[in-house]
Structures are given as structure tokens and as C-alpha cells.
Amino acid sequence: xxxxxxxxxxxxxxxxxxxxxxxxxxxxxxxxxxxxxxxxxxxxxxxxxxxxxxxxxxxxxxxxxxxxxxxxxxxxxxxxxxxxxxxxxxxxxxxxxxxxxxxxxxxxxxxxxxxxxxxxxxxxxxxxxxxxxxxxxxxxxxxxxxxxxxxxxxxxxxxxxxxxxxxxxxxxxxxxxxxxxxxxxxxxxxxxxxxxxxxxxxxxxxxxxxxxxxxxxxxxxxxxxxxxxxxxxxxxxxxxxxxxxxxxxxxxxxxxxxxxxxxxxxxxxxxxxxxxxxxxxxxxxxxxxxxxxxxxxxxxxxxxxxxxxxxxxxxxxxxxxxxxxxxxxxxxxxxxxxxxxxxxxxxxxxxxxxxxxx
Amino acid sequence: xxxxxxxxxxxxxxxxxxxxxxxxxxxxxxxxxxxxxxxxxxxxxxxxxxxxxxxxxxxxxxxxxxxxxxxxxxxxxxxxxxxxxxxxxxxxxxxxxxxxxxxxxxxxxxxxxxxxxxxxxxxxxxxxxxxxxxxxxxxxxxxxxxxxxxxxxxxxxxxxxxxxxxxxxxxxxxxxxxxxxxxxxxxxxxxxxxxxxxxxxxxxxxxxxxxxxxxxxxxxxxxxxxxxxxxxxxxxxxxxxxxxxxxxxxxxxxxxxxxxxxxxxxxxxxxxxxxxxxxxxxxxxxxxxxxxxxxxxxxxxxxxxxxxxxxxxxxxxxxxxxxxxxxxxxxxxxxxxxxxxxxxxxxxxxxxxxxxxx
Numbered sequence: 140x141x142x143x144x145x146x147x148x149x150x151x152x153x154x155x156x157x158x159x160x161x162x163x164x165x166x167x168x169x170x171x172x173x174x175x176x177x178x179x180x181x182x183x184x185x186x187x188x189x190x191x192x193x194x195x196x197x198x199x200x201x202x203x204x205x206x207x208x209x210x211x212x213x214x215x216x217x218x219x220x221x222x223x224x225x226x227x228x229x230x231x232x233x234x235x236x237x238x239x240x241x242x243x244x245x246x247x248x249x250x251x252x253x254x255x256x257x258x259x260x261x262x263x264x265x266x267x268x269x270x271x272x273x274x275x276x277x278x279x280x281x282x283x284x285x286x287x288x289x290x291x292x293x294x295x296x297x298x299x300x301x302x303x304x305x306x307x308x309x310x311x312x313x314x315x316x317x318x319x320x321x322x323x324x325x326x327x328x329x330x331x332x333x334x335x336x337x338x339x340x341x342x343x344x345x346x347x348x349x350x351x352x353x354x355x356x357x358x359x360x361x362x363x364x365x366x367x368x369x370x371x372x373x374x375x376x377x378x379x380x381x382x383x384x385x386x387x388x389x390x391x392x393x394x395x396x397x398x399x400x401x402x403x404x405x406x407x408x409x410x411x412x413x414x415x416x417x418x419x420x421x422x423x424x425x426x427x428x429x430x431x432x433x434x435x436x437x438x439x440x441x442x443x444x445x446x447x448x449x450x451x452x453x454x455x456x457x458x459x460x461x462x463x464x465x466x467x468x469x470x471x472x473x474x475x476x477x478x479x480x481x482x483x484x485x486x487x488x489x490x491x492x493x494x495x496x497x
Numbered sequence: 498x499x500x501x502x503x504x505x506x507x508x509x510x511x512x513x514x515x516x517x518x519x520x521x522x523x524x525x526x527x528x529x530x531x532x533x534x535x536x537x538x539x540x541x542x543x544x545x546x547x548x549x550x551x552x553x554x555x556x557x558x559x560x561x562x563x564x565x566x567x568x569x570x571x572x573x574x575x576x577x578x579x580x581x582x583x584x585x586x587x588x589x590x591x592x593x594x595x596x597x598x599x600x601x602x603x604x605x606x607x608x609x610x611x612x613x614x615x616x617x618x619x620x621x622x623x624x625x626x627x628x629x630x631x632x633x634x635x636x637x638x639x640x641x642x643x644x645x646x647x648x649x650x651x652x653x654x655x656x657x658x659x660x661x662x663x664x665x666x667x668x669x670x671x672x673x674x675x676x677x678x679x680x681x682x683x684x685x686x687x688x689x690x691x692x693x694x695x696x697x698x699x700x701x702x703x704x705x706x707x708x709x710x711x712x713x714x715x716x717x718x719x720x721x722x723x724x725x726x727x728x729x730x731x732x733x734x735x736x737x738x739x740x741x742x743x744x745x746x747x748x749x750x751x752x753x754x755x756x757x758x759x760x761x762x763x764x765x766x767x768x769x770x771x772x773x774x775x776x777x778x779x780x781x782x783x784x785x786x787x788x789x790x791x792x793x794x795x796x797x798x799x800x801x802x803x804x805x806x807x808x809x810x811x812x813x814x815x816x817x818x819x820x821x822x823x824x825x826x827x828x829x830x831x832x833x834x835x836x837x838x839x840x841x842x843x844x845x846x847x848x849x850x851x852x853x854x855x
Contacts, residue, residue, distance in 0.1 A: 150822055150835045168526055171549045174822070174835025174848065190551040191529045425783060425806070425853070435826070444829035448783070449806070464508055464532070468793070471802035477508045477532025490532065495783075 147439035148214055150174025154434065155213030155235070157227075159186030159195065161478040161488060162219035162414050162430075165422070167192045169430035175438070180209045187479045188219075203230045210234035217391065217437050221247040221412050222295065238343075238437040239391040243412035246387065250293045250324045250409070257407050261386040263379040264406040266398070271323035277311040280325030287328035290314045292321050300360075304328060329406065331398035335369065337380040338418035338429050339445075340392045340436040347384060348432065348442040349377045353417050355396075361486065365417040366452040366496070367424070376405055383410060392433035394418060416488075420453040421445075423474040423493040450497040461489035470494070505797035506572055508532025512792065513571030513593070515585075517544030517553065519836040519846060520577035520772050520788075523780070525550045527788035533796070538567045545837045546577075561588045568592035575749060575795050579605040579770050580653065596701075596795040597749040601770035604745065608651045608682045608767070615765050619744035621737045622764045624756070629681035635669040638683030645686035648672045650679050658718075662686060687764065689756035693727065695738040696776035696787050697803075698750045698794040705742060706790065706800040707735045711775050713754070719844065723775040724810040724854070725782070734763055741768060750791035752776060774846075778811040779803075781832040781851040808855040819847035828852070 154170050156163045159181030167177040167188050178194040179186070189195035196212075198205035201224050210216055210231040217238055225248075228241045246256045254265045269280040271290060281288050290311065291302040303314040315323060334357065339349035352373040356364040380395045394415030397405040418429035425448030427435070435442050456463075461483065467473050477490035512528050514521045517539030525535040525546050536552040537544070547553040554570075556563035559582050568574055568589040575596055583606075586599045604614045612623045627638040629648060639646050648669065650659040661672040673681060692715065697707035710731040714722040738753045752773030755763040776787035783806030785793070793800050814821075819841060825831050835848035 147823065150819070151837070151839055164529070168529060168549070171522075171526060171837065172832075172834055173826075174819075174833075174837055176548055176837065190534055191526070191549045193548040423783075425781075440823075441827045443826070446829075461508070461532075465505065465798075468531075468801070469799045471804075474530075475532075476530055479509070479529065479532055479534065481509055 148175075151176065152214040152438065153178060153212065154438070155180060155209055155216040156188065156192075156219060157181075157200065157216065157223055158219035159183075159188035159192075160219055161187050161480075161490075163188035164191055164478060165419075165430045165476070166217070166219065166414065166433060169428060170434045172431065173434060173438075173440075175434065178209070178213055180206070190479045200224055200227055203227065206230050207234060210237075215437050217433070218244075219413060236437075239389055239393065239412045240387065243387050243389055243391075243393070247410055247412045248294060250291055250296070251322070252293075253410060254324065254326075256386070257383060257410070261379075261383045263382050265326075266329050266406055266408075267327040269325045271315060271325045273320075274312040274315050277305075277315040277323070277325065278308045281305065281308060281311045284325060284327040288325045289328055290318065290323050290325050292318050292323055294321070329398045329400070332401045333399050334396065334408070335376060335399050335405065336365075336394055336396045336415070336417040337373075337376045338392060338394045338415055338421070339377070339380045339384060340429075340432045340442055341384040341389045342436040342442055343390050343439045346442050347381055348427075348445040349373075349380055350418065350421060350426070350429070350445045351447065352376050353420070355417050359486075361457065362416045362455055364452055364454050365420055366450070367420050367447060368450060371403075379405070379407065383407075387412075391436045392418070392429050416455065416491075417453075419476070419491050420451040420493050421447070422476065423495070424448060424451045449495050451493050452496050453491055453493050455488060456490040456492065458483055458485045458487055458489065467492055472496075506533070509534065510572040510796065511536055511551075511570065512796070513538060513567055513574040514546065514550075514577060515539075515558065515574065515581055516577035517541075517546035517550075518577055519545050519838075519848075521546035522549055522836060523777075523788045523834075524575070524577065524772065524791060527786060528792045530789065531792060531796075531798075533792065536567070536571055538564070548837045558582055558585055561585065564588050565592060568595075573795050575791070576602075577771060594795075597747055597751065597770045598745065601745050601747055601749075601751070605768055605770045606652060608649055608654070609680070610651075611768060612682065612684075614744070615741060615768070619737075619741045621740050623684075624687050624764055624766075625685040627683045629673060629683045631678075632670040632673050635663075635673040635681070635683065636666045639663065639666060639669045642683060642685040646683045647686055648676065648681050648683050650676050650681055652679070687756045687758070687766075690759045691757050692754065692766070693734060693757050693763065694723075694752055694754045694773070694775040695731075695734045696750060696752045696773055696779070697735070697738045697742060698787075698790045698800055699742045699747045700794040700800055701748050701797045704800050705739055706785075706803040707731075707738055708776065708779060708784070708787070708803045709805065710734050711778070713775050717844075719815065720774045720813055722810055722812050723778055724808070725778050725805060726808060730761075737763070737765065741765075745770075749794045750776070750787050774813065774849075775811075777834070777849050778809040778851050779805070780834065781853070782806060782809045807853050809851050810854050811849055811851050813846060814848040814850065816841055816843045816845055816847065825850055830854075
């Protein structure tokens, strides 16, 4: 990290975003409100964020020369996804401030590193887990961790992809092979009562702001609905999130996903070093939205309010769900957010709605 | 108007906006939320709206060939200012739907036509007035209308420019010459208690939605503060606004500015056939904002909610006011909207803030 870290960027400064999907798009919209100019770096020109940004630079994420040129053209760089190659982040950091910090990327990219960091550096509970580098490890993990485990690839899994639940030695060994015989992690299966998350931000002077606890409902391993506030105690989850932010010397918005057990206790499932789908409700809840919060954090601004003025539920519109736009537009309590994607595909995130529920 | 008038545009359609200032910018941001693509037409490439639009087309407003090409590239055309040349609107209307309708432009461009239309076609009260085409008319107007009149150019006046208050025959005649000896209108001076406005929209199927009455405070003839709701009766002003919308067979957002007298009665000062500075508070009041309302109206969508969830005041940031960005960013009740203008000039509208006040 270079020493621009503690500077505050004035309106008119240029924010570079790696990734031009819906998260990059909503970051660009928020940046514009604060008077910033946004440049998007994306492998293709036709992307959701390009429609609302001042400039689109087309390049591969591993094209170091192109990334360096991009880094030199912006005042701060951020990203919308955690799989930015480490060499890319490294190359950029030498030329401009990059937030969230590289250590957060590296931590979030590997489920084993992530779990280890959360448990041992941040001191926050995670599911009991074990490294799985071969079939025998898979079997051993089941014996050590209990009756039922989840084997996940250490890298690149998302939306339930790259993981299997197993209960027998044979299934454990088969799962390792099915997952491609790549480095994996085994975790004790957690019979959680519900999935919750905290979205929070830390800026370069160390200010922290956290939204209340969010309750999340998944369908087919993809987020379907997020509701906030939850009418339950936010404190423990917020406290854990703050520990993680501080342990990473983090700058930007982070989402921490938790499993909540029947007794109310929580353990971390995973972290996302970026704005997050479970924080989209913030766009219409009367507080600072998570995209603006992220822009404020990475530009050194004060963070704004994370206290919603009413209860909101966010519902993802996947694939053909977006075809219902006209009936959604008729509901006075619904706020529409479409992502400008022309190609409707099954399961693709096309937009979301926020509905005020109290 | 062509027969596309009653069609409903789906997300992904292209909206063309004449004018790339802050109003065009905020229209583009709202259009993006609904999944529309925005093209901006502006005399220069470096304009606030270009930073957040998919395309910027550079051309003069009276370049008919360029306007025609622009009209052919979009699904609907609108504008951010009422001084679009009539020939330009005429040329575009032949090639794509243009909203608000040309008659609204023509009516609003000429204070005499405007007053005549409001009083005689819409049946809504305005200040007693008289045409002034020469010095003798100016003197005669004073004799007919009373002790104190305002002489205004019929065209191109804004923010108090192009008008003079006079109380004597000599001053009346001098004012006409000072204003350039161009066609003018004289209006009886109205000792108003306050200035209020209504922002409302009508879509192509005739649905109408109006925000509550807004109270406006001007400084040096430029809007300083708008507050809504006002704790006073909205009904009469909304009813007058609806009459005007209907008389013009209007489509889009319109603002109607009123003088309110000490007895509570109101008369129309002027209309703006576009989104309006006194409606900027809608961006952070929990209802559909005026920019989205306009996009919904011109694309044939249902209009959404115009009922604010709390009281908000909007304060314009002129010139150096914007330098206070850091202290503004610290106030949790303040929402910032900067316009991306790099060049700070005295009196120039650089941004605004919305502050929740209850």
C-alpha cells in the first residue's frame, strides 16, 4: 500500500473499477452522486457499468501492462469481485492506491486461508475444518469433523458451485475427485437455523460503520431475498465483522456471511471483500447506500449513516423474473433496479427490487 | 406527435436527452435504474450528463441534420431545458416520440403565450398582464395594471434575468429599452407572501401524479432552498397543475411555480415543461424521484409514488458552496448530489444537498 492511503480525494477525482458488472455499475452510480468520475476496466466493452461510466477500458484481468496503464489513469482503484489475480493487484498497488487491500483479496480467494485468518488472526468463530489435498484427506476429514461434512474447492467457488455435502468415506473420496482433485477444504456441516450477514465499511482513517444484521434466504444456492432489520440482536455479528475489518486493516465495504444456529449463536461462513448482494436493500432504506459507503471509504471520506429509516426487503430478479417489470413498476412500495443486461439467461442476475415492508 | 405515443417502452430501450447539464445527468441516472440506455445530445462533449450516459453526441441545438440522426438512434426523446428551438422539436417529432409535447415547449418559451394559455385555455389564475411591444405599451401597461409592474422579456429570461420592476412612466419606458426593445410582457407586481411550486407528471395514458406543495426560497433570484411537505394545504395548487397538464395533453414531468398571497390564494408565476430544481428533494424522500417519474412518464410506465415518507429540504450549492463538501459529508442527515462540473464559477449550480428535517 502506498502512502496515498490517508489522503482524502476531492469530488472530480477519478475512481477506477475492475469489473463492469452490476456491482461496478451501482458503484459508478453512487460515485457520480458524490461528483467522482468513474473509469471501468472490463474484458468486454458491452457491460452493465459501461452504460453509466465516463470511460470503459477493455482488457483482460491478467494483462499487466494494460492494468498498469489503467492504474496510472485513476486516483484510486477498487474492484467488484474478489477473484482479481494477485499479480494484477500487485502491479496496480505500485502505481495507485488500491482498496480493499491486497491481503483481503488473497484471504478471500482461498477458503482455507480465509477460515484460518478469521479464526486465528481475527479471533472469530468458523466451522471446524480441515485441509483436503487428496482422497485420503477427504476421508480423514470426515472422521475428524463428524457425521456430515461439506467439501469445497479452496478457490473460485460461488453460488453453491464447487462444493459437495458427504456423509460416508466413499462419498468423501468421490467428492474430492468430482471437484477436480484440486486443493479443497472440508468443513463440518452446520445445521444452521438461518443465514444472516453484516455489511460494513472501514475508511482509511479507521472509522467503521456497520448496517444492522441482514437475514438472507437462498434458493438453489443463489440469494433470493435479504431483509433488514431483522428484529433480532445485531451486536454479536457486528462485533465479529469489526474484528475482521480491523485484523485486515481493511478499507472499503465488506460483507460477512454468517450461519446462525438454533441457539442464536453465529459463526462466519465466508467474507466478501466488496459490496455485496445482501446489501442491495440499502439503496432504498433512507441511509447511505452500500455503494456510496464503499466510495466514501476508499476515497477517505466520512462514512455516512448506516441506520435504515424503515424495514426493507430486497428480492433478486433472476433470468425471466425481469420480464415482470411492468407489474413491478405498478407497486408503489417497490423500487426497481435493473442492470442493463440485454441477454436474459436462466439464473442470471438481471436486477433486483427493494420493497419497503414497514 | 406520432402514434408511438401510447406504446410502453421496455427496459433496454434508448432514451435520448437534449442537453447534458445536471438535469440531463440526473435523468440519465434515473433511467439507468430502470434499465434504460441513455444517449445525450449536447453542444460539447465535456458535460455533466456525459459522465453517466452510454453515449454523448456533440451537436448544436439548431443543427437539424444532426438532430434528425439523433432522433433516429433513440426510442424516445426528451429535453432538460425549455429553450429547445421549435424547428428542432419539429424535426425530431417526425422521427421519434418527443415528450413533453412541442406545444408545451412553445407555450413555455414565450411568457405572453404562457400566461394566455394558463389563464384562457387551462382556466388557472395568473397575474394581470399586458403585451409590451414598444415604450408606449410599457407606459400604458403601468396605467392599466396599477402602481407597480414587472416588465419581462417574452423570451429567454431565467433566474431573474430579463426583467425589471417599475413604478413610473419614465421607468417603464426606460425598462423596455434596457431590456433590448424586444417583445415584452408587463405583469402587475404581486406582493406575494411566499413562493411555492408543484411538480407533477402525466404519462401517455393520462395517469397523473403530483408531489405535495413545495415551498421555495430564492436568493438573488436563484433558488436557494426548497422544502416539502409545507404543512399547508396542497389541494388548490395541485388542482391547478392538473388543469394545466390536461390542457396541454402533457406527457412528462412539469413544474408549476406559484405566488401565494397573504390570504393563502395562489396564482401561477410560470411553468417549466421539464424536471425542476424545486423537485430535487424527491431524490431522498423515499418516494419515486422526479427524474424517475419523468422517465416513467415518457416511456409510458405507471408513475410510481409521489408521497414523501418524511420532510426534506433541498439546498442548492452555488459556486464556492461546493468547497464545503467535506463538512457536508460529515452530516448523517445530508445526502450529497454533485454534478461533476470541474469549473467552479460564481453563482453556478454545482450540486445540491437534501437534508431530512423530520
